[in-house]
Amino acid sequence: MSSAIEKAKEIAEKVTGQENTGEGDKTKYSSSFQHPAQSQKHPGLERDLDPRPVKAHLPTEDDGYQLYSPAGKLQGKRALITGGDSGIGRAVAILYAMEGASVAITYLPDELEDALHTKTQVEKNSGTIHLIAKDLRSRNAAQEVIEQAVSGLGGFDILVNNAAYELEQEDISNISEEQYLCTIETNLTAPFFLSKHALRHMGKGSSIINTVSVDAYVGPPSHLDYSVSKGGLVSFTRTLANQQARNGIRVNAVAPGPIWTPFIPAAVSKESQKSLPDATVMKRFGQPVEVATSFVFLAAQDSSYMTGQVLHPNGGMAVVS
Structure with missing residues (x-):
């Protein structure tokens, strides 16, 4: 085993801040488990979610964890x-850190507690994480976020x-x-300008990965504006991929189905x-870790022959890409 893999596995045992989840949590991956319906004020906090989402453990064949x-x-x-700071984004940050990456995350200023929890999980004897408090809709937000990320990470790949934002x-x-x-x-304007400013710092081998949604494909009646925004992001993904292929930069997307996060x-x-x-x-419901693995694949060289594509971790919902 290479030293890099050994180091990654050592980090994995520490970065999650989780012990063996035990018998009581096996039900989270079982079709018989009913998540209790609940409400939160937008945008929602993971600390108040019951049960808590799973960020670093995948299901085994007997509905357990690994x-x-x-x-x-x-x-x-x-x-x-x-x-x-929470949900899918937190799971991606944790898995990226486990795989050896340094990360920066954005969060809304009133979600500091969730962001700090992500920071704690990522920093336990592992890589670097930088927190950037920013409402991505604000004027010049995209450029400021990219500048802070470059300053904190020394650039990025x-x-x-x-x-994202949604209200049914x-x-x-x-x-x-x-x-x-x-x-x-x-959901659409911020990714456009973040990508525009980020590309100035990216080169061959870099990746942009957009979180779209199964809603862009099935069009739930009560998710009209959200579906429109995510459909636009699918088109943005494909078009930007066609444009940036000449620079060796891949652009892909992940379209989750219903995932248990504060978003719900x-x-x-x-x-x-x-x-x-x-x-x-x-x-x-899917768990955030079951989506985050797609982001690892698309960021790694495993997906070197993929660009302009959408992965669909959605529990088997039929869609046409």
Whole structure:
């Protein structure tokens, strides 16, 4: 075993801050487990989520857990992850650190507690993490975030556009101008300008990975503005990939299905929460770690012949890419 892999595995045992999860948590990966419907004020806090999402343990065949096994795939890489304070973003930050990358994450100023928890999990005897408090909709936010990431990391090789906003509404008449603009500015405009400014610091072998959504493909009636923004991000991914291939920079996306994160109780009604697992073949919510592995694959050289593509960790929901 190479020294890099040995180091990655040593870090993995420490970075998660989690012990053996035990019998009581096996149900999180079982189709028979019912997540209790709950509500949170937007954007939601992971500390208040019940049960807590799983960020670094993958399911075994008997619905148990096994710690993610790193192989040093991102050794020496530098990654910026927007919305890295909780949910999928936190899981990506943890797995990237386990794989040897230094990371920077953005978070909304009122989510500092979640961001600090991510920092604690990543820093336990492992790599470097920088916290950047920023509302990505604010003027000049994208340029300022990129400058802070470059300053903190000394440059970067991976941009993960993950931060998102959603608020369920049953009819288009209920979507205010304020909500529509917040959705588009967070989910589509911010990734556009973050990518624009990031590309000045990226070179051959770099990657941009966008978090889109299964909603862009199935179009849930109550997720209209969110689906529009994520559909636009799919098109942005494909077009930017075609443009940047000449520079050796790959651009891909991940389209999660229903994943158990603070996003669910903050954006989705209790009634919808009860029905979401049934929309999947596996009949359950996915866990953040089950999505984060796709981000590792797309950032690593394992996916060297992929660009302009979308991966679909969605529990078996049928979509056409």
